[in-house]
Amino acid sequence: MKLLFHTIFALFYGALFAYNRDISNTAVWLSGAAYCGKDSYKSMKLSGPATSFIVDSILYDPKTDLQGYTGILKSTRTIYVVFRGSSSKLNWVADFEVTKRNYDTYPECECKVHRGFYDATKNLKDQVINSMKILKEQTGFSNVIVTGHSLGAAIAQLMGMELSAVNIKNKIYNFGQPRIGDKKYARFVNSISEELVRFTHYKDIVPHVPPMEMGYLHSCREIFEDDTGKTTECSLSECEDSKCADQYKLSKTNMEDHMIYLGHYLDCSNSTYSL
Numbered sequence: 001m002k003l004l005f006h007t008i009f010a011l012f013y014g015a016l017f018a019y020n021r022d023i024s025n026t027a028v029w030l031s032g033a034a035y036c037g038k039d040s041y042k043s044m045k046l047s048g049p050a051t052s053f054i055v056d057s058i059l060y061d062p063k064t065d066l067q068g069y070t071g072i073l074k075s076t077r078t079i080y081v082v083f084r085g086s087s088s089k090l091n092w093v094a095d096f097e098v099t100k101r102n103y104d105t106y107p108e109c110e111c112k113v114h115r116g117f118y119d120a121t122k123n124l125k126d127q128v129i130n131s132m133k134i135l136k137e138q139t140g141f142s143n144v145i146v147t148g149h150s151l152g153a154a155i156a157q158l159m160g161m162e163l164s165a166v167n168i169k170n171k172i173y174n175f176g177q178p179r180i181g182d183k184k185y186a187r188f189v190n191s192i193s194e195e196l197v198r199f200t201h202y203k204d205i206v207p208h209v210p211p212m213e214m215g216y217l218h219s220c221r222e223i224f225e226d227d228t229g230k231t232t233e234c235s236l237s238e239c240e241d242s243k244c245a246d247q248y249k250l251s252k253t254n255m256e257d258h259m260i261y262l263g264h265y266l267d268c269s270n271s272t273y274s275l
Contacts, residue, residue: 019173019197019223019233025049026073027080027147027173028199028262032271034084034152038067045273048264053080057131061123066155068124068148070131078143079135081128081159085150085176085266098210103185105165106192111185114154114178114210121158128159132168144170149266150206150258153177157189157196157219164192171195175261176206179216186217186239200245201225201261205253207245229263 029050036044038058046053055071059081068083097116103109132144144163148156153174160172170193177198181189190196200207200222210216222234224244234241259266 019195019221022049022076023078023145023171023173024197024199024223025262026053026076027082027145028149028175028264028266029271030080030082031085031147031149031152031175031261032264032266033268034068034082034148035087035266036268036272037084037087038069040268041069044268047271047273050271056135057127059083059124059127059131061120063123064120066120066124066151068152068155070128070135072135072139072141076143077139077141078145079132079139079141081132081144081146081156081170083148083152083155083159085148085152098214100182100215103181105162106188109184109188111181111188112215113158113181113185114216117151117154117158117178117180121155121162124155125159125162129163129166129168132163136168142169144168145173146170147173147175149175149261150178153198154180157193157198160193160196161189164194169194171197173197173199175199175266176201176204176258177218178206178209179212179218181217182215183217186219189219190221196221197223199223199225199261202227202257203248203253204245204257205250205255206258208248208250208253211250212240225261 026049029048057070059068100112101115103111103113146156146160163170220239224232234244240246
């Protein structure tokens, strides 16, 4: 019955789907800055729409080298959780552990999720939850955005779900996210997330892996960016929309398009003034 409710809610909420362009632009900037690395997060001076962002906590898991940061943007009274994409051998090991496991966070879902992504998320879960509780109490801010690029996008979606499980409302804005789980998971995540936006860019290879032939499927609410920078809100019923990223076969994709989102090249130097 609970799963049926979530499914009906997802269909209803999908009709109301919209995304915030200001949040999108800030999130992509912060996701690029995540590539500066944990030793630089406290000293980096962010540029663009993230200029006034204040880093609060550094997130790090030595087992997987997964890292990121939390902080606040006072101008919008928003707390952000940001995860770095793949930039080390350990990260790629986590990326390609493509076997699936039970999704223990929501057992009623009966879902299967990517083992590497889920285990890495659980390793950082306590750090993130503790940081959110402290920041919400200190600032009084209620808006929480979870974001990331590449591997960081996968962790961001799963971490957003972990926050929802402990009643911390959040919105998820991701860029170049790989597939995370099976069809049940893809449907379930849309029913739980307050606002989930998944950006794809032209022939970016990463949204095409792991392949659907291995039982993986994307969640809905895809925003597809073509080679001219035009964005399209994709189907809310067919999450692998043949008019969006899924129109390109894996053999026709590339890594170049993976590094550019919303006209922004995602790396440290393009998101900061200096370290």
